[in-house]
Amino acid sequence: MKKPTRAILSLLVLGGLVLAACATSQATPAATAAPFELNSGRGGVAVGAPGAVPAPASEFSAAKPADAQAQQPIPVPQAFDPDRALILTANVSLKAKDPWSISDRVQSIAIGLGGDVISLAQSGSGEQRSATLTLRVPQARFSDALRQIRDISDIEVVASNVDGKDVTDQFVDLQARLTAKKAEEARYLALLARADKIEDILKIDAVLSQVRTQIEQLTAQVNSIKARTTYSTISVQISPVGPAPVPTPDPKAYDPSKTVERAVASLASLVRYMTDAAIWALVFGWIPLVLFGLVLLVSRTRSRITPVA
Numbered sequence: 001m002k003k004p005t006r007a008i009l010s011l012l013v014l015g016g017l018v019l020a021a022c023a024t025s026q027a028t029p030a031a032t033a034a035p036f037e038l039n040s041g042r043g044g045v046a047v048g049a050p051g052a053v054p055a056p057a058s059e060f061s062a063a064k065p066a067d068a069q070a071q072q073p074i075p076v077p078q079a080f081d082p083d084r085a086l087i088l089t090a091n092v093s094l095k096a097k098d099p100w101s102i103s104d105r106v107q108s109i110a111i112g113l114g115g116d117v118i119s120l121a122q123s124g125s126g127e128q129r130s131a132t133l134t135l136r137v138p139q140a141r142f143s144d145a146l147r148q149i150r151d152i153s154d155i156e157v158v159a160s161n162v163d164g165k166d167v168t169d170q171f172v173d174l175q176a177r178l179t180a181k182k183a184e185e186a187r188y189l190a191l192l193a194r195a196d197k198i199e200d201i202l203k204i205d206a207v208l209s210q211v212r213t214q215i216e217q218l219t220a221q222v223n224s225i226k227a228r229t230t231y232s233t234i235s236v237q238i239s240p241v242g243p244a245p246v247p248t249p250d251p252k253a254y255d256p257s258k259t260v261e262r263a264v265a266s267l268a269s270l271v272r273y274m275t276d277a278a279i280w281a282l283v284f285g286w287i288p289l290v291l292f293g294l295v296l297l298v299s300r301t302r303s304r305i306t307p308v309a
Contacts, residue, residue: 085225087165088142088232092149093158099124099238102155103131106236109148110135115231127240135234142232149236156241171225178218185211 096102100122107117115137122131137145150157188208195201 083168084166085168085171085229086139087167087225087228088139088162089164090142090146090160090162090232090234092146092160092234092236094236094238095156095158095241096154096238097241098154099129099131099240102152102238103133103236105152106133106135106149106238109145110137110234113137113141113145113148115141115145118233124240129240131236131238133236135236136231137234139230139232142234145232145234149234155238158239167225167229171222171229174218174222174225178215178222181211181215181218185215 094102103120103122107120110117115135118134118136120131120133122129124130135145146162185208188204188211192201192204192208195204
């Protein structure tokens, strides 16, 4: 009796171990799935889930400026170094249905930004109107002017460019030379005040006159650069919009009208050839008849002359 009892107990223990192992294997997937459910429940993305990783923010941020540049046909400078002396110029070519009206709006933009219109030319009539104008705007509002011209409705930008010339070194050199010449003028004035002889006074006065001429020239150059760096120039050409292009038909497409046109053209050519042939026959047809008559006449004459045997 003891042996069967031990066998039964051994079977029970072995069955319990098997059931425990099965329960452990079933609990392991549930435990590993819990972090994914928690992440998704918080609004996040499950780590390691295929196709669930969002695109980096840098890719989107890099794509946006590309689209913005595609929508900005006119280059608009974003910033300039305030410590540099720059001469900025821009050339813009536009197309519009009414160039004169667009030129008035461009003038309003320049005046509204504290600038002025240097030149204006309007020509043409009807649908062939065109306009050319040159604006001058404060350099601090240069980018604003280009941006407002770009935002005008009912226009098409054909070409545009912005050019900048750095004249800082030239400006600093002119100012240094001007300061030196003014100091030289002051020294000659001091000598002139102490001069006693007429000969010395004349010599000093002559040299002083040359120095003052050089000062005036340098001052004019400095003022010119100041004016060109304080105000920027924008040249705008506005031409009319051309007629819409006529769509070209597909040569491979079947068109019965073309067949009819070719048939009518062939019939007209045939009638023309037949008419020409009839005219030639009427004009030159008597020649073979005359030749045929001469042949008949000669043959009859020979038949009469031939003696009967």
